[in-house]
Amino acid sequence: MQSGFTRQQASALTGLSCRQLDYWRKTGLVIPQQQTAGGHSRYGFIDLVVLRAARRLLDADISLQRIRKCLQSLARFLPASKHPLAELSLVVTGDVVLVFHGERAFDALTGQEWVFPIAELAAEVEKLQQPPPQQGELFTAEKHPGVRA
Amino acid sequence: MQSGFTRQQASALTGLSCRQLDYWRKTGLVIPQQQTAGGHSRYGFIDLVVLRAARRLLDADISLQRIRKCLQSLARFLPASKHPLAELSLVVTGDVVLVFHGERAFDALTGQEWVFPIAELAAEVEKLQQPPPQQGELFTAEKHPGVRA
DNA sequence: AAACGACAAAAAAGGGATTTCTTGTCATTT
DNA sequence: AAATGACAAGAAATCCCTTTTTTGTCGTTT
Structure with a gap:
């Protein structure tokens, strides 16, 4: 054997x-x-x-040099256990490789994480619309979007 | 008002x-x-x-020019409805901005999608270990189409 | 105020030449 | 077979310089 x-x-x-x-x-x-x-x-x-x-x-046209760095971070996940593999995904785009581990996304190169939900922004903005019920004519805002191009 | x-x-x-x-x-x-x-x-x-x-x-040090392109694709999602916002996330890394919509990830610039799970690779490899219980010598044929340019 | 126009500094993108990295192929050695 | 070493073509990265974008600040105008 x-x-x-x-x-x-x-x-x-x-x-x-x-x-x-x-x-x-x-x-x-x-x-x-x-x-x-x-x-x-x-x-x-x-x-x-x-x-x-x-x-x-x-x-996917990722250069070897970039792959070198990617595998380094990938190596940080692989050794872990057997389960993680199932939760692990790679996202490859023109320039970057991301390692996804569950909910989190790491730049396979820098290891930095940078994810933020749009909903969060919407919530923040929404919060700004209600509170300031001041000078009766400034804020009052509208609700609807009509998005631009 | x-x-x-x-x-x-x-x-x-x-x-x-x-x-x-x-x-x-x-x-x-x-x-x-x-x-x-x-x-x-x-x-x-x-x-x-x-x-x-x-x-x-x-x-996050994304240049305005890149942002211009990103917002274009972001605009494709925002108009949709109200729910999507909650499922929408942006992942920003050194070079790329990805728009996540549920399970899918799109390059905010090119719109291309490229995701693959590691588990899939592991499964493939695993499958290769069991089957070949042949002549104790070596593998005869290759499975892969071979070389890339 | 908000919009505009102009000038200048800072940041980013492009282009081209140079250097380094990858890979194939072939020969030699273990 | 696998490991090594060598030569060369091709791919990718780096560097440097030029051009374009962005942003701040000022003045004017609406």
Whole structure:
């Protein structure tokens, strides 16, 4: 019984070239969890998940350099447990990769979180309409929107 | 009884300068929903929500030009109804603004959607571990279409 | 007040050249 | 096979300079 995937197997299973796996290992992007006595690579389950994630990011035209940073933060989540995976999602857009963990969204690169609900803004504004019942002609406001372009 | 906020009120309520409101109006970023007979601006409820959203984006170091594009897509959601607001969220990161509507995430700029769950990847990999109980040698064929350009 | 116009400083976007990073391919070694 | 090393093409990032946007401040006008 084997304890991991060889470079070639990992390549076949992820669609990445051996050259890439080598380079990625050498540069620390994805280092196989195990090694044979002779010093040969043996990729583990998590490795494959990460490799496939990287593959998809590449397909989405995310540069390797950006992926490097992304995987770092992704690595912070993966080790956790098995459940989190189900709650984990990646959102990839033109320029950014976000890691979603439940309700929260983190920039996979900076790790910063920046989410805010529109409803919150609406609530704030709404609150401003009622309170100031002052100079009988200033505030009184209207309710309805007629949105602009 | 009036129907809207004056420039100065809007300024006070959003923290934006009158100069900005003027410029934004002139350049079409946020055009007051109404006008007085004399041609003076009267900002409406939605205007304030949009202005405050813009304000927060500015605070997050999103450039005005980017905000211009963001608000365009935001405008596509706001007009909808009243409920959506509660489900709407903005995620702002270094480079991108995403509009979240329920489960979906849209790039506020391009409108493209690109989300994928990690669990999915894990499931795929997991499926690959069980089936191949073959000749103790190695995998024969590759599953993947192969290489990208 | 609010709108306008003008001038200037600050911020952001663009463009082009240069440098660094990735990946393929091939040969050699373990 | 897998790991290494080397050469080269292509992709991406970085830097620097120029152009465009934004915003503040002043004066005038409505």
